[in-house]
Amino acid sequence: MSYSPDDWRKAITSLIKKTSKNEITWELSDLFKADAWTEVDRSYQCPIKDKKYVVSETRGRHYVDDDEFYWTNGNDFSIFSSENFEEVRLASAPSDMHVIGSLFSAAEANYIFNKNVLGDLLEWDWPSVFATP
Amino acid sequence: MEVRSLSNRYFAKQRLPEFKKQLEKITKSMTSLSSSKLGDLRTERFMSETAVVIRQITKTKVSGFSEVTKKAETFHSEVQAKLRDESSSDEIANDLIPYWNLFSALNELADEIDAYDKGAQASL
Numbered sequence: 001m002s003y004s005p006d007d008w009r010k011a012i013t014s015l016i017k018k019t020s021k022n023e024i025t026w027e028l029s030d031l032f033k034a035d036a037w038t039e040v041d042r043s044y045q046c047p048i049k050d051k052k053y054v055v056s057e058t059r060g061r062h063y064v065d066d067d068e069f070y071w072t073n074g075n076d077f078s079i080f081s082s083e084n085f086e087e088v089r090l091a092s093a094p095s096d097m098h099v100i101g102s103l104f105s106a107a108e109a110n111y112i113f114n115k116n117v118l119g120d121l122l123e124w125d126w127p128s129v130f131a132t133p
Numbered sequence: 134m135e136v137r138s139l140s141n142r143y144f145a146k147q148r149l150p151e152f153k154k155q156l157e158k159i160t161k162s163m164t165s166l167s168s169s170k171l172g173d174l175r176t177e178r179f180m181s182e183t184a185v186v187i188r189q190i191t192k193t194k195v196s197g198f199s200e201v202t203k204k205a206e207t208f209h210s211e212v213q214a215k216l217r218d219e220s221s222s223d224e225i226a227n228d229l230i231p232y233w234n235l236f237s238a239l240n241e242l243a244d245e246i247d248a249y250d251k252g253a254q255a256s257l
Contacts, residue, residue, distance in 0.1 A: 005244070013237045020167040021227055098157060098243040102164045102236075109165065 075100040145193040172222030208235035
């Protein structure tokens with residue numbers, strides 16, 4: 001038995017569902033390390049039970065010849081678990097699944113919302129600023 | 134007969150990247166809208182956009198898509214029926230099962246388009 005792409009899609013969709021209900025919160029993460037041709041721009045992790053779910057935005061170099069390349073955007077979803085005080089990667093979702101991009105934007109929105117980035121600005125007392133004496 | 138299949142293939146090649154982009158846009162907005170009430174979703178554009186994209190993808194006549202487009206169509210009409218129902222306008226989209234079924238069907242469709250693109254490029 002192994003997991004089909006459909007199982008991955010369902011699992012990731014349920015993560016998105018939980019995220020938008022704010023049942024889980026995402027934090028910045030540096031667990032995910034990509035290969036030599038790929039750079040990780042940003043990644044978020046969230047712990048559920050004994051596993052950590054990490055979603056990342058990546059940039060990959062695609063070489064057209066020996067030294068010329070172009071960048072391609074991608075997303076990655078991996079599952080980590082700590083064994084003997086060390087984080088081990090258990091699995092990665094099949095690459096190029098579109099649902100991972102949605103999960104990333106949901107995680108990002110969840111992170112910045114819980115960080116209250118706009119809070120100070122929104123609580124600003126607007127009427128008194130514009131009030132004329 | 135042969136000409137028609139060639140022209141279908143040309144049509145698919147021309148239009149599919151655009152459909153994929155549109156699907157990505159729709160799924161992104163579905164993600165961000167999932168915590169809003171059904172009553173507020175009625176005025177959102179993604180439902181009508183979804184219907185149009187599904188219909189257009191059906192027109193490309195790529196046999197591999199038909200199963201997923203049918204699935205997406207069913208879920209779409211289920212969500213639509215729920216949106217029309219006045220009594221459920223206070224429910225949250227997040228709790229609606231067809232909403233997420235439609236979401237994952239659209240994602241699957243985008244993945245299928247990717248797979249088709251790769252196959253078409255290899256057969257050139």
